[in-house]
Amino acid sequence: MFGKKAEVVLELDNLEGRKTATFKESSGKEVSLPVYTGNEDISGRLVVNMKRGKKIEHQGIKVELIGRIDITYERNQTSDFVSMSRELEPPGTINESATIPFSFNKVDKQFETYQGRFCKVRYIIKTTILRKNFSSNIVNEQEISVLNTTNEAEDSTSIKMEVGIEECLHIEFEYNKHKYHLKDCILGKVNFLLVRIRIKYMEIAIIRRETIGAGAQATNENETVAKYEVMDGAPVRGEFIPIRVFLGAFDLTPTYYNVNNKFSVRHFLNLVLVDEEDRRYFKQQEIVLWRKDL
Incomplete structure (x- = not known):
């Protein structure tokens, strides 16, 4: 909207039927954004609806595609890894309503949209009608999300580890694999080989780092993204506890090893046992998460 002279709207093509993704902002508010894949073209139009008898003099009209990383740990840091600009109109005057199309084709959007605790990856479409006075520029922004699927090889390698306290506790736990897609199910079991302390409960947590x-x-x-109690009460020697955790129930993201040399995101399974004196025994194992489909 631009005062009493015109209504200015940024519209993206093919939004009807397009999937959306929901992200939670730092304020806790949820926002739903249209989903694009990393190699998908983006097109749209700037619609200027002029009021009768009005005109807008401008120094040019442009559209930008911005890929931005925000780091909010200790101090705010912002850097752009994608910054593309298209000139839509040269300097002139808008006397009547107009629709100005634009497109960004074959732009590599390699990093996924991410809303973490201290790190964010965002994609913004920004149109600007430039005025002589910079403060009176007419700016419209539309945020989109970029999600990428990957084809991970089937993982049949199980994870087996042991936790022990000499002559007091010896357990062995096993997970069916170490790579999971975001809607996968973690299957495993915990075997109690030696139990000479009284265990109160056992839980498994998914930690995002x-x-x-x-x-x-x-x-x-x-x-701690998720916490799941797998046992309540004292086990005995020879007992085993099955583990089944459905990842689709939790707000998880893929593993990101290096996002533009700024940050990485990894995930861990944390198995915790608590005894009757509230002492905690735990073992941590990294898992790899990936997006199988949208």
């Missing part, structure tokens, strides 16, 4: 920076300057921040 954002690593900001790299090398000696890297900072890790852990967030």
Whole structure:
């Protein structure tokens, strides 16, 4: 909207029937964004509906595609990894309503949209009608999401690990694999080989770790995405507890090893046992998450 002179609207093509993805902003508000894939073209139009008898003098009209990383840990840092601009109109005057099409074709959008605790990846379509006075520029923005599917090879390698306290506790736990798609199911079991302490309960947690920076300057921040109690009460020697965790019930993202040298996102399964004196015994194992479909 532009005051009493005109209504200016940014519209994207083919939104009807397009999938959307819901993301939670830092304020807790949920926002739904149209989904594009990493190699998909983006097109749309800038619609200018002029009020009768009005005109807009401008210094040019442009559209931008921006891929942006926001890091909010300690201090706000913003960097753009995609910055493309198209000139839609040269300087002139708009005397009547107009529809101005635009497109961005064959742009590599390699990083997925991500809304984490301290890190974000965003894609923005921005149109600007430039005025002589910069503060009176007419700006419209539309945020989109980019999600990419991958074809991971089938993983048949199970994970088996042991946790032990000499002459007190010896357990063995096993998961069916270490790579899971986001709607997969973790299957496993915990075998109690030796139990000489009284266990109160056992739980499994999915931990998301954002690593900001790299090398000696890297900072890790852990967030518990999900927690699932798998046993309540004291087990005995020889007993085994089955584990079944449906990942689709939780707000998870794929594993990102390196996002433009700014951050990475990894996931861990954390198995925790708590005894009657509230002492905690745990074992952590990294898993790889990937997006099978949209």
